[in-house]
Amino acid sequence: MKFVAFERAKQGTGASRRLRNSGKTPGIVYGGTGEAKLIELDHNALWHALKKEAFHASILDMELNGQTSKVLLRDYQMHPYKQLVLHIDFQRVEANTTLHMKVPVHYSGEQDSEAVKTDKCLVNHILNEIEVACIPANLPESINVDLSGLKKGVSLHLNDITLPNGVKAITHGKPNPVLVTVTAPAEEAEAAPAAAPAAEAPAKGKGKK
Numbered sequence: 210m211k212f213v214a215f216e217r218a219k220q221g222t223g224a225s226r227r228l229r230n231s232g233k234t235p236g237i238v239y240g241g242t243g244e245a246k247l248i249e250l251d252h253n254a255l256w257h258a259l260k261k262e263a264f265h266a267s268i269l270d271m272e273l274n275g276q277t278s279k280v281l282l283r284d285y286q287m288h289p290y291k292q293l294v295l296h297i298d299f300q301r302v303e304a305n306t307t308l309h310m311k312v313p314v315h316y317s318g319e320q321d322s323e324a325v326k327t328d329k330c331l332v333n334h335i336l337n338e339i340e341v342a343c344i345p346a347n348l349p350e351s352i353n354v355d356l357s358g359l360k361k362g363v364s365l366h367l368n369d370i371t372l373p374n375g376v377k378a379i380t381h382g383k384p385n386p387v388l389v390t391v392t393a394p395a396e397e398a399e400a401a402p403a404a405a406p407a408a409e410a411p412a413k414g415k416g417k418k
Contacts, residue, residue, distance in 0.1 A: 210263050211270040211277075212255075214238070214248040225296070234294045238271065238280060241301030248273065248299075255294055259285065266312050267350045268302060279345060281308070302345045309379060311338045312349055316389070318357035328361040329394045336388050339367070340379040347375035356389060365389040 217228070217235065225235045234252045239245035258264045264282060271280045280299040288295055302308060314337055324330040339352055354370050366385045367378055380386055 210258070210261070210267060211272065212250065212258060213272045214250050216274060217247045217249045220247055229293065229295070234297055236297040236299065238273070238278075238299040238301060241278075241303055243278075243301060246273070250297065252294060255297065256292065259294065262313055263350050266310065268345050268348055269299070271299060279304075281310070304345060307342055307344060308348060309340065309342050310348060311340050313338050313351045314388070315351045315353050316356050317353065318355045319359060321357045322359035324359040324361050324363075324391045330359075330361050331392045331394065332356065332359065333390045333392065334388070335390060336386060340381075341372070341376050342379055343376045347373065349373045349376060354388065359389070359391055361391060361393065363391060365391075 214236070217224075220235075228235050228249055229252070232252050233249045234255050236248045236250060237245055238248055269280050269282065270277050279302045281302055283298045283300045285297040286295040287293065314334075316334055319325055319332045322332075325332060341348075341352075352370075352372065354365075356365070359365065365388045367380065367388060368385045370388070372378060
């Protein structure tokens, strides 16, 4: 995904306010072998770009002063109640540098699974993003997970899926986190405790004799 940025010379609260009043958003790009540079972007174009998942989770091509460089969106600040982007930060990426990024997980196929189609189970998506480590060339825009093989009472864990080549999951001490759980329908869950009092009734009758 590509976007255009322009170098800005002035900084400070007053300069940033004037920039926003003119329909621009102040920002900065840093990292890599180059120096940090103050930049500005068209606010409307940026606003729409931020609504796209790829703008948050993939390598971006930033055109600045006629040159294109690879960057990642690292942070942005929004106005408390206005639809206004106050500031945005980008980080340059080097080809051989290992990145740590959170990548969205896209689930599909659960409606065709035995758990849903036959057993009418409820499927809960526990993790909707996975933190990964990889070089920029291997960074996926998303991780696609097929749920068509789900079965009743069997959860899906991280070790059950195959990550793209060159991509390693960062779990922060959790060896095999749960991605998806499968639970029985509400009718079955209610029927189980109701059966217990019914079974106890004959026992009470015997006690009175």
